[in-house]
Amino acid sequence: MSIKTKLFAATALSLFSVSALTAETITIATVNNGDMIRMQGYTDDFTAKTGHKVEWVTLEENVLRQRVTTDISTKGGAFDIMTIGMYETPIWGANGWLVGLNDLSAEYDAADILPAMAGGLSHDGTLFAAPFYGESSMIMYRADLMEAAGLEMPDAPSWSFIAKAARKMTDRENDVNGICLRGKAGWGEGGAFITAMSNSFGARWFDEEWNAQFDTREWSDTLNFFVNMMDDAGPAGYATNGFNENLSLFQQGKCGMWIDATVAASFVTNPADSTVADKVSFALAPDTGLGKRSNWLWAWALAIPAGTQKEAAAKEFIEWATSKEYIDLVASKEGWANVPPGARTSLYNNPEYQKVPFAQMTLNSILSANPQSSTVEPSPYVGVQFAAIPEFAGIATEVSQEFSAAYAGQQTVEEALAKAQAITNEAMEAAGYR
């Protein structure tokens, strides 16, 4: 063996050793939804590019939230990447629980992330989670039923138009409800919807001194409007309906309109699952002319818990999963309608993606939501369908239970609001805000 060959062999061996030494196995906690499961299917592409292996821990959204909160608050180190939302990110970032992501590579092009998403996932100018996909909410409606009702849906309708259309589209004999909305208890279910809706009615959770505002006319108007409309034009038992129940009703042709997450657009227009796939159109979430619409803003994002031993590999994964290249990969294999939406500006500039029927309305909805200023009157919190404070999830879950009881007719709207006021003020006082 010549010296040259020996040198070549030694170099190759050392390079192989270094690569083997730096290859890591990272553990990622994630939620069970279509886009995340799709990402798991492409893990081999990431492993081929970086040598790192991935172990997935997939959990139901609420279980995941409890699981990762326990782990990150105790510095357990069970996960190297966590899938978290817009609610947790700024709170955990402020606590120093997450690794900042301002140093992602130039090729990653962090400036391409939609500003609304980057803003909601940052604290004090530091990005703490990279959005995998983002969503707002919008109206999905049956164009055929709207036409039969003799109405035309504006691109940006008002709540009074929606209520009128809902009542006209309702056909109880044929099991068609004019409108399907979330009434299910839970801060991320019915609580999210009614909070976003209340923004458009001029209501807010807290005034600038953190006093609860459920005793205001705006909240009374919101809840009474919702209950009256749903009693007249909503499905039976709407107090227990969440995203899945309404999706099921809409796909079976039992809803004239449905206001919910923009990601649902790909489900209701998929002929494999939806019986009304070719009859669906979209519009912005309604308003009351006060300058705020009733759409929310949310992102499922990837974050790195502080203290992980595999920070470099975790960052490589996040760069891969939330990159433009990943979007191209999914588009090439499964079509543009299946790429993760709502995270990158460049996606909406892509002529191919612009052909997807719900693309523009999704972008318009995202752009019309502002977590920094979500209410008509000034409020001390960040967030559209939530207030980004640690106490909110617990309080809002209790409040939404009271609201659901009112939807179910177990108490009046006034009683529900009075209880919500007491629950919120008591909790805020205990937490030291008041």
Next chain:
Amino acid sequence: MARAVSQRRKILFTVAAWSVGVLIFFPILWTILTSFKTEAQAIADPPIFLGFDWTLENYSAVLERSNYGRFLWNSIIIAGGSTLLGILVAVPAAWSMAFVPSKRTKDILLWMLSTKMLPAVGVLYPIYLLCIHLGVLDSKIALVFILMLINLPIIVWMLYTYFKEIPSEILEAARMDGATLKEELLYVLTPMAIPGIASTILLNVILAWNEAFWTLNLTAAKAAPLTAFIASYSSPEGLFYAKLSAASTMAIAPILILGWFSQKQLVSGLTFGAVK
């Protein structure tokens, strides 16, 4: 005449028993049926009972996405290990409480049972921190110990009840014949209490198999058992009921089969000493 009345009552009780049985089993049957439907059929309104095109696509999707074998193996080790360890600790404890009771035995038994009344989430953080410090987070050994401790009151209580049915004179006779404590426990007491021990084991395997709070909260990728497998198919944003049903069916099938084959022992153990 009396015979006719008795026959009528017999039929009545049989019908009532079957009705209750069907009622209890119906959710499981519905889950199994849903697992063979498409996602669209799974949410059909009105629901389809049997008239659908049976498909195995959900099972194939679940098997493709998840490492079922690893979840199953973890469940077997955690449920089996915690039960066996529990029996090893509980047999001597129940023996002493049944045959050499002290003034405080009843209090101890009640105190043990009272620990079951504590909401598990109340001790989540201390136990989580302990697992971190001992380096056993996401390990089967941690769950074996924790589930053993959680189920220990039930094991001790069950064994205590069975042991109390055994006449102490038999054990005294063994002692007079020169049996040591170990021999008394192993060769006299245990064989007589086999039905009771068997049913205790079976019941605790079922409890440990189905335990979802600790198994979800203390595991990640390595030690996650079938409860985590099921949780990975549940979603509030997406209709995956057919796949969730397939995952649930795969998770409960082993314990259902075990229960089916051992129902005779289970019933005889649970009714041991019930009628004197």
